Amino acid sequence: SQTIHQWPATLVQPVGSPLSLECTVEGTSNPNLYWYRQAAGRGLQLLFYSIGIGQISSEVPQNLSASRPQDRQFILSSKKLLLSDSGFYLCAWSAGTADGYTFGSGTRLTVV
Amino acid sequence: AQSVSQHNHHVILSEAASLELGCNYSYGGTVNLFWYVQYPGQHLQLLLKYFSGDPLVKGIKGFEAEFIKSKFSFNLRKPSVQWSDTAEYFCAVNPGNNAGNMLTFGGGTRLMVKP
Numbered sequence: 436s437q438t439i440h441q442w443p444a445t446l447v448q449p450v451g452s453p454l455s456l457e458c459t460v461e462g463t464s465n466p467n468l469y470w471y472r473q474a475a476g477r478g479l480q481l482l483f484y485s486i487g488i489g490q491i492s493s494e495v496p497q498n499l500s501a502s503r504p505q506d507r508q509f510i511l512s513s514k515k516l517l518l519s520d521s522g523f524y525l526c527a528w529s530a531g532t533a534d535g536y537t538f539g540s541g542t543r544l545t546v547v
Numbered sequence: 548a549q550s551v552s553q554h555n556h557h558v559i560l561s562e563a564a565s566l567e568l569g570c571n572y573s574y575g576g577t578v579n580l581f582w583y584v585q586y587p588g589q590h591l592q593l594l595l596k597y598f599s600g601d602p603l604v605k606g607i608k609g610f611e612a613e614f615i616k617s618k619f620s621f622n623l624r625k626p627s628v629q630w631s632d633t634a635e636y637f638c639a640v641n642p643g644n645n646a647g648n649m650l651t652f653g654g655g656t657r658l659m660v661k662p
Contacts, residue, residue, distance in 0.1 A: 467648050478553075478637060478654035484647050492647065525591065529648050535581050536650060538591040 437462035441526045441539030448546055454499075454513040456542050458526030461507065466528040468509040469536065470501055473523040482524075485509060521546045549574035551640050553653035560628050561661050568623040568656050570612075570638030579641040580621040581650065582612055586634045594636070597621065608632070630662045 441458045448454060460466050470482040481494045483501035491501050498517050502510045509526060523543050527536040550573045560566060572578065582594040595606025602614040612623045621638060638653040 469649070471652075478551075479639075479652040481649060481651070484649055486647055494649075527591075531648060534648060535583075535593045535596050536591075537593075538583075540590055 439539045445543045451515050456511040458509045460528045469527045471525045516546045551653035555656045557657045559659045563627045566625040566628045570621045572640045581639040583637045584634050630660045633660045
């Protein structure tokens with residue numbers, strides 16, 4: 436069966452420090468991969484999605500970037516974190532069009 | 548761009564009360580519709596989905612939702628809620644011609660069920 440792993444679960448980082456959040460999927464090949472940010476009372480905001488290795492689409496211009504170095508690995512990064520980057524980050528995958536998502540357990544990022 | 552609106556941000560009900568959570572979307576074409584639930588401390592989980600066919604879809608745990616195309620709505624219902632239904636509920640829309648299968652989510656509704 437397919438599983439999705441996301442780590443770390445929580446992270447406290449100082450302003451200006453770099454960020455790397457990792458997400459991996461097992462049990463499937465060529466998944467669509469997504470990074471969302473969940474802010475209290477504001478739902479889920481799509482940050483990046485990828486339909487294949489090296490193919491990244493950004494939905495919202497911001498201080499973050501994403502990479503997909505392997506088929507089942509999706510990384511969210513920042514060179515210098517801002518206070519406004521604090522939030523709950525969710526990775527998700529889907530098999531293709533018209534499918535729902537399977538979400539990871541999320542990373543609670545606090546920038547101090 | 549399409550948008551999804553969940554007008555009820557917080558709902559408080561007593562056990563056995565009936566539930567209806569509103570969801571409206573702005574996209575005019577063919578859509579796939581979803582409801583997700585996030586129980587306290589847990590992952591987002593798929594509750595139910597609509598792709599085509601019968602506009603009344605049934606999901607897990609006694610939930611159902613009705614797609615009304617003319618109203619651009621996909622409201623979630625449950626006849627009798629339980630304390631264990633306390634969670635945050637998200638409506639999501641996927642345009643049918645969306646190659647990246649991107650979902651647009653509503654702002655969520657926090658449901659608290661009092662025992």
